Amino acid sequence: MSIPAIDGERLWSTLMEMARFGATPKGGVCRLALTDEDKAARDLFSRWCAEAGCSVTVDRMGNVFARRSGRDDALPPVVMGSHLDSQPTGGKFDGAYGVLAGLEVVRTLNDHAIETEAPVEVVSWTNEEGSRFQPPMVASGVFAGAFDLEESLAAKDLEGNTLGGELARIGYAGSAEVGGRPVAAYFEPHIEQGPILETEGKVIGVVTGALGQRWYEATVTGQETHAGPPPMDVRRDALVGAARMIGEVRRIGVEHAPDGRSTVGFVTVHPNSRNVVPGSVFFSVDLRHPDDAALAAMGEALREACNAVAGDEGLEVKLEEILYFPAQPFDPDCVRAVREGVEALGYAHRDIVSGAGHDAVNLARVAPTGMIFVPCEGGISHAEIEYAKPEDLAAGCNVLLYAVLERAGA
Amino acid sequence: MSIPAIDGERLWSTLMEMARFGATPKGGVCRLALTDEDKAARDLFSRWCAEAGCSVTVDRMGNVFARRSGRDDALPPVVMGSHLDSQPTGGKFDGAYGVLAGLEVVRTLNDHAIETEAPVEVVSWTNEEGSRFQPPMVASGVFAGAFDLEESLAAKDLEGNTLGGELARIGYAGSAEVGGRPVAAYFEPHIEQGPILETEGKVIGVVTGALGQRWYEATVTGQETHAGPPPMDVRRDALVGAARMIGEVRRIGVEHAPDGRSTVGFVTVHPNSRNVVPGSVFFSVDLRHPDDAALAAMGEALREACNAVAGDEGLEVKLEEILYFPAQPFDPDCVRAVREGVEALGYAHRDIVSGAGHDAVNLARVAPTGMIFVPCEGGISHAEIEYAKPEDLAAGCNVLLYAVLERAGA
Numbered sequence: 001m002s003i004p005a006i007d008g009e010r011l012w013s014t015l016m017e018m019a020r021f022g023a024t025p026k027g028g029v030c031r032l033a034l035t036d037e038d039k040a041a042r043d044l045f046s047r048w049c050a051e052a053g054c055s056v057t058v059d060r061m062g063n064v065f066a067r068r069s070g071r072d073d074a075l076p077p078v079v080m081g082s083h084l085d086s087q088p089t090g091g092k093f094d095g096a097y098g099v100l101a102g103l104e105v106v107r108t109l110n111d112h113a114i115e116t117e118a119p120v121e122v123v124s125w126t127n128e129e130g131s132r133f134q135p136p137m138v139a140s141g142v143f144a145g146a147f148d149l150e151e152s153l154a155a156k157d158l159e160g161n162t163l164g165g166e167l168a169r170i171g172y173a174g175s176a177e178v179g180g181r182p183v184a185a186y187f188e189p190h191i192e193q194g195p196i197l198e199t200e201g202k203v204i205g206v207v208t209g210a211l212g213q214r215w216y217e218a219t220v221t222g223q224e225t226h227a228g229p230p231p232m233d234v235r236r237d238a239l240v241g242a243a244r245m246i247g248e249v250r251r252i253g254v255e256h257a258p259d260g261r262s263t264v265g266f267v268t269v270h271p272n273s274r275n276v277v278p279g280s281v282f283f284s285v286d287l288r289h290p291d292d293a294a295l296a297a298m299g300e301a302l303r304e305a306c307n308a309v310a311g312d313e314g315l316e317v318k319l320e321e322i323l324y325f326p327a328q329p330f331d332p333d334c335v336r337a338v339r340e341g342v343e344a345l346g347y348a349h350r351d352i353v354s355g356a357g358h359d360a361v362n363l364a365r366v367a368p369t370g371m372i373f374v375p376c377e378g379g380i381s382h383a384e385i386e387y388a389k390p391e392d393l394a395a396g397c398n399v400l401l402y403a404v405l406e407r408a409g410a
Numbered sequence: 411m412s413i414p415a416i417d418g419e420r421l422w423s424t425l426m427e428m429a430r431f432g433a434t435p436k437g438g439v440c441r442l443a444l445t446d447e448d449k450a451a452r453d454l455f456s457r458w459c460a461e462a463g464c465s466v467t468v469d470r471m472g473n474v475f476a477r478r479s480g481r482d483d484a485l486p487p488v489v490m491g492s493h494l495d496s497q498p499t500g501g502k503f504d505g506a507y508g509v510l511a512g513l514e515v516v517r518t519l520n521d522h523a524i525e526t527e528a529p530v531e532v533v534s535w536t537n538e539e540g541s542r543f544q545p546p547m548v549a550s551g552v553f554a555g556a557f558d559l560e561e562s563l564a565a566k567d568l569e570g571n572t573l574g575g576e577l578a579r580i581g582y583a584g585s586a587e588v589g590g591r592p593v594a595a596y597f598e599p600h601i602e603q604g605p606i607l608e609t610e611g612k613v614i615g616v617v618t619g620a621l622g623q624r625w626y627e628a629t630v631t632g633q634e635t636h637a638g639p640p641p642m643d644v645r646r647d648a649l650v651g652a653a654r655m656i657g658e659v660r661r662i663g664v665e666h667a668p669d670g671r672s673t674v675g676f677v678t679v680h681p682n683s684r685n686v687v688p689g690s691v692f693f694s695v696d697l698r699h700p701d702d703a704a705l706a707a708m709g710e711a712l713r714e715a716c717n718a719v720a721g722d723e724g725l726e727v728k729l730e731e732i733l734y735f736p737a738q739p740f741d742p743d744c745v746r747a748v749r750e751g752v753e754a755l756g757y758a759h760r761d762i763v764s765g766a767g768h769d770a771v772n773l774a775r776v777a778p779t780g781m782i783f784v785p786c787e788g789g790i791s792h793a794e795i796e797y798a799k800p801e802d803l804a805a806g807c808n809v810l811l812y813a814v815l816e817r818a819g820a
Contacts (some may be wrong), residue, residue, distance in 0.1 A: 229765035
């Protein structure tokens with residue numbers, strides 16, 4: 001069969017209408033999970049899905065599933081989606097694009113009266129960002145069996161409200177079981193959140209997997225002292241040591257280019273007084289790589305570098321690994337379906353690895369999973385100026401339609 | 411005449427008794443300026459001085475002067491002293507030693523019925539530390555004409571209390587004019603707050619002057635972005651740049667060894683989130699040197715280094731000089747009086763430059779000034795474990811007695 005094109009203008013206007021909920025003066029979106037703004041976004045999405053003929057179900061984590069029946073409704077569904085919550089100073093596209101691209105696929109199937117063999121579902125996952133409730137991607141994590149349901153419902157925001165309580169408050173504490181049912185395939189379209197596609201002039205990133213992550217906390221201890229009297233050669237300055245370690249963290253990432261990432265994002269200095277030589281420094285380290293062996297080597301290099309600097313500077317360093325996500329390759333058949341769609345449609349593309357976490361990384365544990373990236377301006381996301389071009393968003397949605405039809409059977 | 415020895419045991423027990431006000435469980439002192447603890451310390455000092463036959467005067471900045479008359483009371487006085495306020499986690503000796511060594515000199519003169527030609531005064535300066543009210547050394551600064559009286563009285567602590575209001579509250583808003591009268595000489599004994607004397611086995615440091623200081627604020631700006639997707643080679647990580655600059659600050663101090671000092675004591679990272687590449691970093695720089703030309707060269711090297719790193723890393727840097735104290739040589743006659751005392755008494759000694767600010771640096775602007783350093787354990791001060799040996803404290807006090815008699819005329 002020939003595959004129709006999705007309606008790019010409809011997709012864009014749908015995105016813009018959704019972006020009104022939590023709209024910020026600077027053109028971004030503040031739609032924290034389970035706030036009134038999130039409820040309004042969920043209500044509109046549910047109404048749109050019902051109008052598109054879907055049956056809408058909410059599970060106990062508040063995940064919203066909109067189902068379009070297949071010829072054989074007993075088959076496991078092909079699921080598309082992402083999330084509708086945002087960062088506090090987020091943009092219009094992170095999450096919302098994946099959900100509304102799924103809706104656009106359903107609308108296009110309806111327009112052309114295309115039946116699929118398996119049912120097709122659009123999902124909006126609860127609290128992907130983790131800005132209000134920790135951890136992020138919690139609801140897809142419960143769906144995938146990575147997190148406990150009751151513990152996740154008990155997660156509290158800074159004001160002490162529980163996730164479960166807030167689900168009930170906004171009317172999204174559903175009754176469906178969370179997960180525990182087969183999924184034929186899961187596809188998540190998303191803005192890249194990096195600059196690779198834009199820089200290389202590509203329209204689509206065929207996502208082959210997600211980077212593994214290792215997070216560390218480092219505490220460097222020296223001798224706090226007055227900044228005046230002690231000569232340079234007797235000092236044990238924890239900040240001088242930490243600064244060298246931060247340089248080493250960068251070196252380790254660069255030595256694992258192009259796939260490695262290394263970041264120190266958080267630093268506290270003690271006592272943090274202008275005329276006191278710092279006695280201790282605490283900092284975080286975030287290492288990422290698509291290959292677990294390489295990621296482990298980066299971690300080992302980090303430990304060696306920190307110990308070497310500490311020895312050299314007369315300091316002590318404590319380095320603790322606090323988080324480990326193994327690298328998550330995506331399903332070869334799903335990746336192939338995306339790649340074939342891109343090639344059939346003739347878009348400029350490249351294979352790419354997701355550097356960020358996504359609900360798809362959880363889904364990949366329990367279902368064949370793929371992702372489709374489209375460029376975002378300057379690679380910037382989690383920011384009010386986040387922007388993606390209408391034609392690129394439409395291209396990603398066309399690829400999604402292709403892949404879904406390939407997996408659901410037309 | 412032969413000069414008697416001071417009573418080292420009395421000096422020590424006086425120090426220990428004073429250390430009860432604001433005593434901390436870890437053996438230090440928390441006696442912030444103009445608190446109830448500071449009032450109690452002032453009351454005891456005033457009582458001791460009165461018992462030693464001195465007339466006690468308080469000026470409008472709360473500086474306490476205890477005067478022992480000379481044969482010719484119209485002569486300008488020889489003044490000794492330091493301060494009784496402490497850091498929040500300070501020690502027993504920083505400041506208190508200078509004040510109580512002055513008292514011990516008066517007591518020794520009394521014990522031996524020694525008259526001096528000029529009057530002798532012991533002073534306790536208000537708010538030397540600057541821990542509660544900014545700037546530090548404010549009251550000796552008003553005395554020396556460096557700061558305005560009314561502005562200084564209006565300085566506020568973090569809770570909004572003014573220095574003038576707190577002086578009145580504790581009964582130390584005196585009526586005497588601040589400064590404006592001749593001082594024949596000013597001597598300030600103090601712990602070294604550095605490790606040089608201890609390392610070299612010296613008992614006395616003959617202080618020839620104070621380091622000049624230049625303070626800067628640096629703001630490094632890059633591009634805040636997600637720590638996952640952007641590859642290493644496209645990042646503009648403000649923290650990576652700031653870390654290199656912190657290394658350059660250290661290099662500049664080392665290249666000006668043994669007299670140069672360079673410290674980054676204060677750092678804030680924005681947004682300071684573990685999985686976000688830092689978009690900006692703010693840090694302080696404190697440069698010190700006893701030679702103004704060398705200090706200026708250090709400042710120039712700092713600017714060049716920051717600009718070079720910023721250019722190399724694709725960052726912007728703003729570097730602002732916020733404070734400049736020129737190097738302050740002490741009075742040759744006062745330095746000679748101290749050195750002659752040390753030699754007469756046979757203590758192991760060396761010339762030394764003060765790396766820290768002291769009330770003496772303000773006094774040096776308006777009066778012949780000298781300082782006497784004694785070792786402190788590990789060079790550590792501004793810390794509860796700060797410690798000085800009784801015999802070293804006694805030695806410094808004997809030198810003070812010698813220098814005061816030399817200048818006041820016995």
